[in-house]
Amino acid sequence: MLIIKGIGVSPGVAIAPAFVYIDDSGIIPQYHISAEDVQSEMARFHEASLLAKKEIEALRDRAKKEAGEEQAAIFDAHIMMLDDPVLLEQIELSLKEKQFNVEAAVLSFESEMVNKLSSSQDPLKQEKVSDIHDVVRRLLGHLLKKERISLSDIQTEIILIAKDLLPSEMVMMSRSMVRGIVTETGSRTSHAAILARAFEIPAVLGVGPGFVQQVKQGQAVYVDGDSGTVVIEPDDSIIRSEKAARAARLKQEKENKELRDIPAHTKDGTGIMLLANIGMPEEVTNAIEYGAEGIGLFRSEFFFLGGHIPGEEEQYNAYAQVARSMNGKPVTIRTLDIGGDKVLPELGVMGEKNPLLGWRAIRFCLEKTDLFITQLRAILRASDQGKVNIMFPMISTIDELIRAQALLDKAKEECISQGYKIDEDIETGIMIEVPSAAICSDVLSRSCDFFSIGTNDLSQYTLAVDRGNQKVAYLNNPFDIAVLRLISMTIKSSKKANIGVSLCGEMAADPASAVLLVGLGLRSLSMSASAIPAVKRALMSITMEEASSLAQQALSMNTASQVTALLNSRLNL
Numbered sequence: 380m381l382i383i384k385g386i387g388v389s390p391g392v393a394i395a396p397a398f399v400y401i402d403d404s405g406i407i408p409q410y411h412i413s414a415e416d417v418q419s420e421m422a423r424f425h426e427a428s429l430l431a432k433k434e435i436e437a438l439r440d441r442a443k444k445e446a447g448e449e450q451a452a453i454f455d456a457h458i459m460m461l462d463d464p465v466l467l468e469q470i471e472l473s474l475k476e477k478q479f480n481v482e483a484a485v486l487s488f489e490s491e492m493v494n495k496l497s498s499s500q501d502p503l504k505q506e507k508v509s510d511i512h513d514v515v516r517r518l519l520g521h522l523l524k525k526e527r528i529s530l531s532d533i534q535t536e537i538i539l540i541a542k543d544l545l546p547s548e549m550v551m552m553s554r555s556m557v558r559g560i561v562t563e564t565g566s567r568t569s570h571a572a573i574l575a576r577a578f579e580i581p582a583v584l585g586v587g588p589g590f591v592q593q594v595k596q597g598q599a600v601y602v603d604g605d606s607g608t609v610v611i612e613p614d615d616s617i618i619r620s621e622k623a624a625r626a627a628r629l630k631q632e633k634e635n636k637e638l639r640d641i642p643a644h645t646k647d648g649t650g651i652m653l654l655a656n657i658g659m660p661e662e663v664t665n666a667i668e669y670g671a672e673g674i675g676l677f678r679s680e681f682f683f684l685g686g687h688i689p690g691e692e693e694q695y696n697a698y699a700q701v702a703r704s705m706n707g708k709p710v711t712i713r714t715l716d717i718g719g720d721k722v723l724p725e726l727g728v729m730g731e732k733n734p735l736l737g738w739r740a741i742r743f744c745l746e747k748t749d750l751f752i753t754q755l756r757a758i759l760r761a762s763d764q765g766k767v768n769i770m771f772p773m774i775s776t777i778d779e780l781i782r783a784q785a786l787l788d789k790a791k792e793e794c795i796s797q798g799y800k801i802d803e804d805i806e807t808g809i810m811i812e813v814p815s816a817a818i819c820s821d822v823l824s825r826s827c828d829f830f831s832i833g834t835n836d837l838s839q840y841t842l843a844v845d846r847g848n849q850k851v852a853y854l855n856n857p858f859d860i861a862v863l864r865l866i867s868m869t870i871k872s873s874k875k876a877n878i879g880v881s882l883c884g885e886m887a888a889d890p891a892s893a894v895l896l897v898g899l900g901l902r903s904l905s906m907s908a909s910a911i912p913a914v915k916r917a918l919m920s921i922t923m924e925e926a927s928s929l930a931q932q933a934l935s936m937n938t939a940s941q942v943t944a945l946l947n948s949r950l951n952l
Contacts, residue, residue, distance in 0.1 A: 380612050381593065383586050385561070386852070387607035388572035390909070391581035392624040393559035394613065397600045398537035399591060400530065400544075407519065409483040417474045420481040424470055427521035432461050434517065453510070460514050482522050489515045533557070538600040542591055549574040550659070550681055559583075559602030561609050563590050566852040568835040568885050574681070575604075576888070576907040577658050579665070583609050585852060635912040639670035643915045647922040651897055653914060654709075654905035656883055658682075660697045663704045665908040670915075673709035675905025676770075676831065676883040677701060679754070680716045688750075694757035702765030709766045711831070711905075712758050713810065714751070714783075716740045716772040735845060740773035745782050755790035762802035770831055774809040774816055780826055808879070812836035817865035824876035831905070832869055834884025838862050857886045858942040863899075863934060870900040881905055890917035891946040897923075898930030921950070 412420060439454035460466065466488065473484035492511050530539070530552035538559040539552070549571060557580055565571050565584030575582035581604035594600065594611060601610035601617050603624075610617055643651045654675030655666035659682060666674060682689060682697060689697070702710050718739020744751040761767055771783045784807065794801050811817050812833035820830065834857045839846040841862050844855040856862075866882070873880035881903035886892045888910035894917055896904060906914065929949055933942045 380610060380614050380617075383590065383593075383609045383611075385583040385586035385607045385609060386566060387582075387604045388565070388567045388569075388584050389560075389575035389580060389582035389604045391559075391579070391605070391628065392601070392603045392621050393538065393581045394599060394601045394618060394621050395536045395538045395558040397540050397594045397596060397598045397611075398533065399594055399596050400539060400541040401591065407482050407486055407523075408480065410480050412474070412478050412480055414475070414478070417471070420474050420484075421471055423522060424467075424481045424485075424518075427518050428461050430521045431514070431517045432458060435461070456507075456510050457514050457517075460510065482519060485515055485518055485522070530557075538602055540591060540594050540600070544571045549578075554578050554580065559600070559604070561586060561590070561600070561602060563588055564848070566846050566855060568838070568846045568855065573656075573835075573885065573907075574658060576885075576909065577656065577662055577665075579909055583607050635669065638912050638915060639668070641670075641915070642672070643911075643918055645897070645918055645921060645923045645926065647924070649897075649923045650902070651918055652881075652903040653911050654711075654881070654883075654903065655908040655911065656905050657701070657908070660700050662908070663701045667704065669908040669911045671708075671908055671911060673711075673766075674701060674705060675709075675711055675881055675903070677710060677712040678716065679712055679714060683715065683717065691753050691757045694754060695760045698758055698761035698767070699764040702761050702767050705765055707766055709768060711768040711770050711808070712761075713770045713772050714741070714754055714758075715744055718743055735839070741771050741779055741783060742773070745779065745786075748786060752786055752790045752793070755787055756794055759790055759794050759801040759805065760799050762805050763800040767802065768806045768808060768829070770808045770810060770829075772810045772833075773812055773836070774823065775813045776815065777819070777822055777826065780809060780823060784826070806879075810836075810883075811869050813840050814865060817869050820869045820872035821875065824872050824878055827878065829879035829881070830869055830873050832866055832880070832882040832884065834862065834866070834882060834886040837865060837884070841865060856939040857884070857892070858933075858939040860934070860936060860938070860942070863942070866896070867899050867934060874900065879903070888914065890914050891950050893917055894921055894926050894950060895930055895933055895942075895946065898926035898928070898933075900930075917950070925949075 435454050435457045439458070469488050470481065470484050473487055474481065477484070477487070489511055496507055530548055533553040533556045536556055536558050538561060539557050540561050542563045543565065544560070544562055560571070560575055560580055560582040562571060562584045563586055569584065572582065572584055581602050583602055583604060586609055599612055601613040601621060643653045645651065652672050654673045655669065655671035656676040656678065657663060657666060657674055658678040663674065682694070698712060716739070718737060755769070758767060758769055769787065771780065774780050787807065791801065791803060806828040808827050808829035808831055809816070809823060810833045811820060811830050813836065816823060817837065824830070835846065838844070838855055838857045838859070842854055842859060844851050846852070846855050870880055880901065882896055882901055883905035885906070887896065887904040888906035890913050893904055893914045897918060904914065929945070932945055936942050936945065
């Protein structure tokens with residue numbers, strides 16, 4: 380039995396066989412060849428192409444049977460790509476001129492095609508990028524004699540073990556089969572943690588380097604997402620505790636249902652709106668189940684991470700579904716927020732030297748205007764189905780906000796001219812998640828209807844800490860006085876301008892933090908749906924005067940540890 384401590388980021392316990400996921404697809408050998416080797420390298424390519432084609436044909440037949448002709452046509456496009464003489468010519472030319480192995484030639488072809496298509500303003504050409512990536516990965520798999528591992532193909536209950544998990548991998552995995560997650564890197568505010576909570580999968584991140592090598596495929600692994608404990612080959616006592624914890628959770632779920640329909644309020648009756656964060660349309664069911672008073676953050680980018688780029692109709696159907704399901708309660712949809720660790724090769728969003736400070740979120744959308752307007756049109760059309768708000772991510776200057784709103788106006792004109800019913804007075808807001816936005820919140824407040832404070836990014840940008848880097852994770856603390864001051868500044872600016880303000884970072888999901896935030900002046904909090912009952916209980920146990928006093932004391936502290944100690948001493952949560 381081996382016990383390892385990490386960071387508990389998603390509550391719950393689970394025991395299941397380990398599935399060790401090592402994605403080494405990016406490690407492609409590159410070496411020189413002689414002129415005499417060209418033909419043998421081409422022979423290797425032809426063999427891999429033939430195997431890939433047979434594989435795709437089988438997938439096409441399956442898709443045709445299970446999903447229909449339209450879905451099967453995707454694989455027809457892949458077969459056509461393999462049969463394209465241009466592909467063969469370019470591979471052979473690359474082998475002769477550059478004299479590198481065929482794997483390197485295939486990667487070179489991929490890079491050239493992706494660059495051409497990504498620069499196009501034609502959405503159809505951009506969508507082909509996904510097809511190229513898929514075919515190339517398949518070819519490389521056969522060239523390297525590697526079995527393709529897909530997290531979507533898991534057929535048995537497992538504990539997923541990995542060095543790290545990208546948001547796209549989390550979105551595509553078989554959620555019903557993944558009982559728990561353990562990764563070497565990550566923190567409470569990493570996207571893997573956020574999605575684990577959204578999917579209600581117990582998770583422990585940041586267990587440290589080398590853990591993947593310590594676990595064998597199929598070994599029994601125990602995960603405690605509350606304490607951050609991971610046990611390899613647990614003994615009988617731990618197995619019994621897992622069963623007891625499962626029974627306690629069932630009892631807790633029963634109590635949560637009894638609390639569901641009671642509006643959140645402080646002990647002395649101050650109402651607090653508790654909203655849910657979601658990443659996929661199907662998560663709205665959980666939001667309703669836990670008693671959310673609306674959707675405070677619909678992370679629309681996760682809808683784009685499933686392997687293809689959704690068009691306007693697909694997006695509209697998803698947004699409209701959520702709006703209708705909430706039955707008049709507010710639904711705030713954040714526009715596409717990719718970049719950073721949310722890479723999207725299909726749109727040319729690959730790795731950057733410093734991606735967290737690079738081409739992401741609103742910066743990407745203001746350049747990819749066709750894609751942005753398509754999404755805005757879909758959201759506007761959905762506004763006829765319920766109370767829908769639009770929120771722009773990572774606004775750092777007033778110029779960005781003005782440009783974004785100009786594109787929104789253009790999308791409105793297009794929708795109206797085409798006869799679509801929309802909410803012409805739809806409310807627009809911005810994420811406050813970089814220090815410049817918080818410092819200039821008084822200026823920004825004059826040009827939007829509401830703020831939503833994103834403490835996950837606000838903390839990392841204020842403290843210059845990569846929230847996914849385990850070595851500096853200890854610094855990424857939303858209780859740091861600099862972060863608290865920026866939050867307080869933003870709240871004051873919103874109140875002075877008489878606009879709405881909420882907080883949708885993971886800070887809102889912690890009961891003690893929620894009390895502190897309410898004391899700072901917030902009356903709206905958005906969080907993972909499963910956190911709503913605990914936060915509601917915490918708010919109902921304290922008066923508004925007590926919360927305000929606590930907040931003022933916190934603002935007078937010097938360190939995050941002092942704030943933590945204050946909350947622990949004053950709150951019995």
